[in-house]
Amino acid sequence: MKLCIIGTGYVGLVTGVCFSDLGNNVICVDNNINKIQNLKKGIIPIYEPGLEELVKKNYKENRLNFTTNLKFAVNNSNIIFICVGTPTKKNSYSADLNQLYNVVKSIRNYINKFKVIVTKSTVPLTTGDHIDKIISQKKSKNLFSVVSNPEFLREGEAIRDFMYPDRIVIGTNNIRANNILKNLYDPIIKRGIKYLNTSRRGAELIKYASNAFLATKISYINEIANLCEKTGVNIEDVSIGMGLDQRIGSRFLRPGPAFGGSCFPKDTRAILSTAKKFKTNLSIIKSTIKSNEQRHGILLDKIKKILKNKIKNKKITFLGVTFKPNTDDMRESSSLKLIPKLHKSGAVISYYDPSGIKNNFQKYKNVNFVDKISTACKNSDLIILHTEWNEFKNLNFTKLVKKKNFAIYDMRNVYSHKRMLVNKINYFGIGR
Numbered sequence: 001m002k003l004c005i006i007g008t009g010y011v012g013l014v015t016g017v018c019f020s021d022l023g024n025n026v027i028c029v030d031n032n033i034n035k036i037q038n039l040k041k042g043i044i045p046i047y048e049p050g051l052e053e054l055v056k057k058n059y060k061e062n063r064l065n066f067t068t069n070l071k072f073a074v075n076n077s078n079i080i081f082i083c084v085g086t087p088t089k090k091n092s093y094s095a096d097l098n099q100l101y102n103v104v105k106s107i108r109n110y111i112n113k114f115k116v117i118v119t120k121s122t123v124p125l126t127t128g129d130h131i132d133k134i135i136s137q138k139k140s141k142n143l144f145s146v147v148s149n150p151e152f153l154r155e156g157e158a159i160r161d162f163m164y165p166d167r168i169v170i171g172t173n174n175i176r177a178n179n180i181l182k183n184l185y186d187p188i189i190k191r192g193i194k195y196l197n198t199s200r201r202g203a204e205l206i207k208y209a210s211n212a213f214l215a216t217k218i219s220y221i222n223e224i225a226n227l228c229e230k231t232g233v234n235i236e237d238v239s240i241g242m243g244l245d246q247r248i249g250s251r252f253l254r255p256g257p258a259f260g261g262s263c264f265p266k267d268t269r270a271i272l273s274t275a276k277k278f279k280t281n282l283s284i285i286k287s288t289i290k291s292n293e294q295r296h297g298i299l300l301d302k303i304k305k306i307l308k309n310k311i312k313n314k315k316i317t318f319l320g321v322t323f324k325p326n327t328d329d330m331r332e333s334s335s336l337k338l339i340p341k342l343h344k345s346g347a348v349i350s351y352y353d354p355s356g357i358k359n360n361f362q363k364y365k366n367v368n369f370v371d372k373i374s375t376a377c378k379n380s381d382l383i384i385l386h387t388e389w390n391e392f393k394n395l396n397f398t399k400l401v402k403k404k405n406f407a408i409y410d411m412r413n414v415y416s417h418k419r420m421l422v423n424k425i426n427y428f429g430i431g432r
């Protein structure tokens, strides 16, 4: 099949590359010339395991192409995926759809025969209706069909999530469009993956309701972890015990610093904004957002307690600063809240992250990137395991740290509490 993917960000690039790897002809379009030129050379703008190899392979085999020419891309494809960003508007909870509507206004000029126009970007409920309306102003209804096909890709796991998803959701009442997309996804459906055809609005809501539910699950377990700390219960027992109930499920029950990334914080806010428009009170999601925002205060109180209220001049090491491992993404990472607050209290901070130095901390005098775990830990009073990259999982802290009485605050419960006790390390986890 002939596909065009508009927007070569994280979602667009993964979608385009994976569809080309499944044997389709894919044209990826972006208005950023630099990005397109780099992609042609195999230079990938994001950090995503496995992506570079797939881009190079499919580009070489001529199934994958990159261009800035939207007209050419639309004219030469039957299915158009819109994958542009839908960030949060400034000073508001709602999603900014400017990029998306600009794309729609451009592509409607180039529709020369029947096209299925698919939104992969996370778009608020009823966006498909608006797209339909905008295109209908210039093109006959029988020349296009607007479909919602939300993505469920996790950063760092995106290729696997694309090729082996839990489900494929297609929101359309148009039989022709549904058949075309079912054919496109056929190689994945054949692996036994569920294909769900819903209304367009239904698909739009499935995406937000899923992300908000997962975010709620995390906030829920984070709050239960707070209770565990006060009562001497081990949160891991609770997560395992809860997760064994198949109605609950074991995934996304790991307590941590606070959920972050480009999706959960943005999407929980956006669904509230949509609900407000439709005069519906989503009080649980409101609480989830509040709970997540308050989490930094709880973690900072704990850090103060570990350092016996003396933060000034204390050497604190952050192992990992990204919002999760296997990504270089800093968006809404809890380190962005924790590090500036500790710096303000007079701490001297070193951080090491496998994805490298971060611009976010350049402006702070006493926050420094070091390129080795050993240098980062050597003179530390407190080591904070913030992001659970694999390379942090087997460290020998008694050898790494030269200071006596240093402490470890393991915000991801990576290390064995027992082993830390045996090694006489002042160790704190989350909820245990």
Ligand code: UGA
Pocket (backbone or CB within 6 Å): 122, 151, 152, 153, 154, 155, 156, 211, 214, 218, 251, 252, 253, 254, 255, 256, 257, 258, 259, 260, 261, 262, 263, 264, 323, 324
């Ligand atoms: C999330 C969803 O998981 C994807 O299904 C969805 O497609 C994507 O958003 C999106 O809307 O595009 P992602 O933001 O990449 O994916 O990251 P997650 O793996 O979901 O993690 C989000 C945050 O929750 C991270 O800060 C992570 O550390 C935290 N988390 C996750 C926990 O604290 N505990 C858990 O048990 C799981």
